[in-house]
Amino acid sequence: MTKIVIRGGRVLDPACDRDETADVLIEAGRITAVGPSLDAADAEVVDATGCWVAPGFVDLHTHLREPGQEYKEDIGSGGRSAVAGGFTSIACMANTDPVNDDPAMTDFIIDRAEQSSPARVYPIAAATKGLKGEVMTEMSALKEAGAVAFSDDGKTIMDAAVMRHVLEYSKLVECPVITHAEDRRLVANGVVNEGPVSTRLGLPANPSLAEDVMVVRDLMLAEMVGARLHIAHVSSKGAVAAIREARERGVCVTAEVTPHHLSLTDEAALGYDTNTKVAPPLRSAADVLACREGLADGTIDAIATDHAPHAMHEKDLEFTVAPPGLLGFETAFAVVMDLVRRSELSPLELMRRMSTNPARIIDRPGGSLAVGEPADVVILDPEQRWVYDPVKGYSKSQNSPWAGQEMQGRVLATFVAGEPVYNVETGVLTGGVLS
Amino acid sequence: MIGTDLLGIEDLERDSIERILHTAERMQEVGTRVVKKVPTLRGRTVVNLFFEPSTRTRASFEIAGKRLSADVVNFSPGSSSIKKAESILDTARTLDAMDPDVVVVRHGVAGVPKRIADVLAAPVINAGDGAHEHPTQALLDMFTVKQKKGRIDGLTIAIVGDILHSRVARSNIYGFTKMGAEVRIAAPPPMIPAAVETLGVKAFTSLREALDGADVVMALRIQNERLSGTYLPSVREYSATFGIDRKTLRYAKDDAIVMHPGPVNRGVELAHDLTDHRPGVILDQVRNGVAIRMAVLYLISGRPDRSAE
Numbered sequence: 001m002t003k004i005v006i007r008g009g010r011v012l013d014p015a016c017d018r019d020e021t022a023d024v025l026i027e028a029g030r031i032t033a034v035g036p037s038l039d040a041a042d043a044e045v046v047d048a049t050g051c052w053v054a055p056g057f058v059d060l061h062t063h064l065r066e067p068g069q070e071y072k073e074d075i076g077s078g079g080r081s082a083v084a085g086g087f088t089s090i091a092c093m094a095n096t097d098p099v100n101d102d103p104a105m106t107d108f109i110i111d112r113a114e115q116s117s118p119a120r121v122y123p124i125a126a127a128t129k130g131l132k133g134e135v136m137t138e139m140s141a142l143k144e145a146g147a148v149a150f151s152d153d154g155k156t157i158m159d160a161a162v163m164r165h166v167l168e169y170s171k172l173v174e175c176p177v178i179t180h181a182e183d184r185r186l187v188a189n190g191v192v193n194e195g196p197v198s199t200r201l202g203l204p205a206n207p208s209l210a211e212d213v214m215v216v217r218d219l220m221l222a223e224m225v226g227a228r229l230h231i232a233h234v235s236s237k238g239a240v241a242a243i244r245e246a247r248e249r250g251v252c253v254t255a256e257v258t259p260h261h262l263s264l265t266d267e268a269a270l271g272y273d274t275n276t277k278v279a280p281p282l283r284s285a286a287d288v289l290a291c292r293e294g295l296a297d298g299t300i301d302a303i304a305t306d307h308a309p310h311a312m313h314e315k316d317l318e319f320t321v322a323p324p325g326l327l328g329f330e331t332a333f334a335v336v337m338d339l340v341r342r343s344e345l346s347p348l349e350l351m352r353r354m355s356t357n358p359a360r361i362i363d364r365p366g367g368s369l370a371v372g373e374p375a376d377v378v379i380l381d382p383e384q385r386w387v388y389d390p391v392k393g394y395s396k397s398q399n400s401p402w403a404g405q406e407m408q409g410r411v412l413a414t415f416v417a418g419e420p421v422y423n424v425e426t427g428v429l430t431g432g433v434l435s
Numbered sequence: 436m437i438g439t440d441l442l443g444i445e446d447l448e449r450d451s452i453e454r455i456l457h458t459a460e461r462m463q464e465v466g467t468r469v470v471k472k473v474p475t476l477r478g479r480t481v482v483n484l485f486f487e488p489s490t491r492t493r494a495s496f497e498i499a500g501k502r503l504s505a506d507v508v509n510f511s512p513g514s515s516s517i518k519k520a521e522s523i524l525d526t527a528r529t530l531d532a533m534d535p536d537v538v539v540v541r542h543g544v545a546g547v548p549k550r551i552a553d554v555l556a557a558p559v560i561n562a563g564d565g566a567h568e569h570p571t572q573a574l575l576d577m578f579t580v581k582q583k584k585g586r587i588d589g590l591t592i593a594i595v596g597d598i599l600h601s602r603v604a605r606s607n608i609y610g611f612t613k614m615g616a617e618v619r620i621a622a623p624p625p626m627i628p629a630a631v632e633t634l635g636v637k638a639f640t641s642l643r644e645a646l647d648g649a650d651v652v653m654a655l656r657i658q659n660e661r662l663s664g665t666y667l668p669s670v671r672e673y674s675a676t677f678g679i680d681r682k683t684l685r686y687a688k689d690d691a692i693v694m695h696p697g698p699v700n701r702g703v704e705l706a707h708d709l710t711d712h713r714p715g716v717i718l719d720q721v722r723n724g725v726a727i728r729m730a731v732l733y734l735i736s737g738r739p740d741r742s743a744e
Binding site: 194195196198199200201202203205207271272313316317318319320321 | 445522523524525542544545546547549550564565566567568602605628629630631633634
């Protein structure tokens with residue numbers, strides 16, 4: 001195994017509350033020393049002067065589309081795109097075809113990831129069979145196979161009694177239940193946030209209330225049964241307030257927010273660009289502000305991309321018909337760096353929300369540069385400006401609202417288990433490194 | 436010139452609206468001739484690309500184009516790209532390869548004309564997209580009001596009905612507001628769009644208050660599928676609370692005119708006695724529609740051949 005020393009970077013390790021200039025020594029896939037001027041004569045030297053060195057990012061919310069929709073993405077291309085964005089671990093949602101509601105499917109995803117993905121892949125299994133919101137899945141067997149959480153994601157479980165039982169049953173496996181909290185009846189056919197923008201566009205509106213009421217329902221259910229609830233992609237002011245209040249009264253809840261809900265408002269949809277269509281929709285400036293405040297004060301634990309690749313011909317359809325979702329991995333760091341530049345988050349706290357917190361939510365390694373931990377490391381240039389071109393990215397799809405825009409903050413290199421899997425100069429190593 | 440495309444009234448300056456209305460006055464004369472044709476657009480191809488069924492608007496554009504001697508082609512690819520497995524942009528690119536001079540687009544989903552305009556070389560006229568805009572309808576409505584009242588500035592316009600789902604309402608709100616009128620809307624609360632006051636209108640749920648002192652009362656068509664369900668309890672309830680009849684019309688000014696973009700659900704938005712009693716304005720709207728569309732086609736495509744520049 002390679003021996004690597006990353007020299008002279010600003011080491012940001014939230015797990016050890018470390019923020020100092022130091023060297024990081026990697027041997028046999030693990031962190032073996034962190035400190036100033038390490039003695040590592042025989043190691044390959046990576047100069048990180050002027051850069052940040054942090055635990056690799058952990059993404060709790062991704063769609064890798066394999067099996068079933070490999071024309072959009074597969075586990076290999078998704079994994080390559082992930083490491084190009086600094087993500088060393090990614091959790092993938094169950095809405096593949098067939099659905100990941102069976103241990104054999106979970107096995108398949110893990111096998112494919114070992115063969116083809118440079119990032120670690122953790123399957124999230126469906127909470128109910130076929131994502132139908134009726135019969136719960138075999139959570140024990142799925143956990144045994146490697147599932148880290150349970151979720152029907154976009155197919156929000158509308159029947160409160162089913163959701164109650166899913167939450168109760170999840171206590172058996174001690175895994176979080178992830179809710180895409182939107183009342184589907186209130187959403188109806190809405191495709192843009194209800195407000196001045198929906199009125200101007202004349203598109204069917206989706207009120208933030210649809211999110212608020214479902215967040216409140218799920219918080220109350222989780223509180224009643226004492227289960228672990230994780231709220232996906234919080235996007236509304238009301239949801240942030242409800243989560244904050246629930247945490248204060250001791251409900252076992254965690255939450256994530258996406259880079260797009262932290263940075264874009266519904267006004268991004270004014271030109272009818274379907275790459276701005278996402279679920280939940282981009283919301284008002286007040287909602288974006290509430291999400292940023294919630295992330296800063298710890299109400300929201302993690303940043304997750306909801307990486308959702310879709311083919312060009314699907315996004316070329318009418319706004320009401322085009323599928324919701326956008327690419328997340330390769331733009332995430334640059335987009336959320338805005339919070340650091342505006343002093344809303346310190347660099348260390350940003351790294352905590354990108355790596356340490358999400359790793360702990362799914363109870364997997366990562367998010368730490370402590371000695372003995374797997375060497376999942378990212379080297380970042382917080383200042384570098386670059387232009388994002390999804391055509392040159394590693395995803396199979398190109399649906400990004402940031403296409404062609406200048407970004408600031410760049411991932412320079414990514415290591416998974418001590419192996420260099422991405423370098424901004426040379427690109428991504430193909431194939432799986434964990435096999 | 437009024438710009439490359441006509442996608443909505445929201446994008447137009449007051450000067451451009453006035454220019455179109457002025458041009459329409461001249462075009463109207465053509466319709467009174469025995470030979471209703473001028474050679475202005477001879478050799479130009481106007482394509483009516485109607486994804487959503489329409490007889491009235493399409494016929495109006497077709498007649499307008501033919502009176503200007505353009506070759507008018509009707510193209511109705513059907514409303515759903517899911518069924519056809521061809522994206523709207525592919526349809527647009529296919530059409531573009533046939534080198535049309537103007538493309539008139541109607542689609543049931545907001546934003547489609549804009550996205551087609553983004554890929555087409557030819558100018559695009561929006562003939563109605565979802566609940567977004569129907570600019571030529573608003574132009575013909577402004578033209579009609581100006582014709583009947585001599586002005587638009589300072590008038591009070593009350594638009595009554597399903598504002599939420601109405602492209603006619605949005606375009607008229609933008610247009611009449613830009614032209615200096617006060618625009619009010621009146622509708623059952625579920626049919627009032629969110630934050631509608633940001634468009635510069637006052638919203639009322641009382642028909643009497645909305646109509647008080649109005650110069651123009653514009654009733655909108657209620658789509659059949661919305662007559663019963665979660666927006667409205669029943670036809671009877673709607674016509675009793677928001678239907679315009681001789682009694683409710685007394686709230687408006689004595690010389691108020693009643694307009695409707697058609698087709699009228701008789702006895703729902705407008706009482707039978709009104710449609711029979713004062714049919715003039717509504718038919719004038721239709722008549723003026725041809726003149727307005729001639730004006731728009733002329734202003735958008737009547738310029739010199741670009742290849743000769």
